[in-house]
Amino acid sequence: MDTMGRHVIAELWGCDPEKLNNMSLVEKVMVNAALEAGAEVREVTFHKFTPHGVSGVVIISESHLTIHSFPEHGYASVDVYTCGDRIDPRVACDYITRMLDCNRREWIQIERGEGFTGAFEEHVEILPVSVASM
Amino acid sequence: MDTMGRHVIAELWGCDPEKLNNMSLVEKVMVNAALEAGAEVREVTFHKFTPHGVSGVVIISESHLTIHSFPEHGYASVDVYTCGDRIDPRVACDYITRMLDCNRREWIQIERGEGFTGAFEEHVEILPVSVASM
Numbered sequence A, B: 001m002d003t004m005g006r007h008v009i010a011e012l013w014g015c016d017p018e019k020l021n022n023m024s025l026v027e028k029v030m031v032n033a034a035l036e037a038g039a040e041v042r043e044v045t046f047h048k049f050t051p052h053g054v055s056g057v058v059i060i061s062e063s064h065l066t067i068h069s070f071p072e073h074g075y076a077s078v079d080v081y082t083c084g085d086r087i088d089p090r091v092a093c094d095y096i097t098r099m100l101d102c103n104r105r106e107w108i109q110i111e112r113g114e115g116f117t118g119a120f121e122e123h124v125e126i127l128p129v130s131v132a133s134m
Helices: A023-036 A088-098 B022-036 B089-099
Strands: A005-013 A042-046 A052-062 A063-070 A075-083 A104-112 A121-126 B005-012 B043-046 B055-060 B064-069 B074-083 B103-110 B123-126
Touching: A005 A088, A005 B103, A023 A042, A023 A052, A023 A063, A023 A088, A023 B103, A042 B055, A042 B123, A052 B043, A052 B055, A052 B064, A063 A088, A063 B064, A063 B074, A075 A088, A075 A121, A075 B064, A075 B074, A088 A104, A088 B022, A104 B005, B022 B043, B022 B055, B022 B064, B022 B089, B074 B089, B089 B103
Parallel strands: none
Antiparallel strands: A005 A075, A005 A104, A042 A052, A052 A063, A063 A075, A104 B123, A121 B103, B005 B074, B005 B103, B043 B055, B055 B064, B064 B074
16 A cells, blocks of 8 residues: 555634534544545544543544544544545545534644655654664 | 643654564554553554554543554554643654664654644634534
């Protein structure tokens, strides 16, 4: 499989707090977002925190979608990462944005797996030969 | 819980292909990376692809770690996202880097959940009131 992928990182503010705290709804939104974008869902795992908040991931054949919700702040941090060029991660992100009633959004798209290009200018490292062992 | 978090996005090249294709090893590396950084593991989900490659996520109380491996390219895309300032995502990322025998790494760190600051200059959007419903 080609390593190239697109990773959308989105900050969703002004979301509906009740939706953000409803794990089954959040899970449904995330799975449907994957399907909406045409992705193939492989694994779905969600966790409800006490007193509030939901974390979850949808592993797709093309990579993953994740969410962490903070109902008390009306905030959700969302990642949609899709390998290949068949799936547009923005489609899934837009769906999530709509379904959580987000009214202020910031997002960036990062290109992944393009080779050791130095595109991540912040830190580019040639490492010594590792002696790691499990 | 505070929304603020740090998200390390890492591109690991020159990794050991056999390790990258060994799901139980990759899962162990990712869980141990979370523990190494002092995170609390909540959910662990991994998936093995045919003919090769592993995708997986470790949901931690502080957010998540994900990996997608491409053994045939010696490449793994890794994310370590930790909320709060107690856990340093770079500790987990460094551990994964070592354990997969990565010899070329690029990474960036993105600040998450800082409020609607416009820091993601690429796309900052005030959205119309949504009428989304599930």
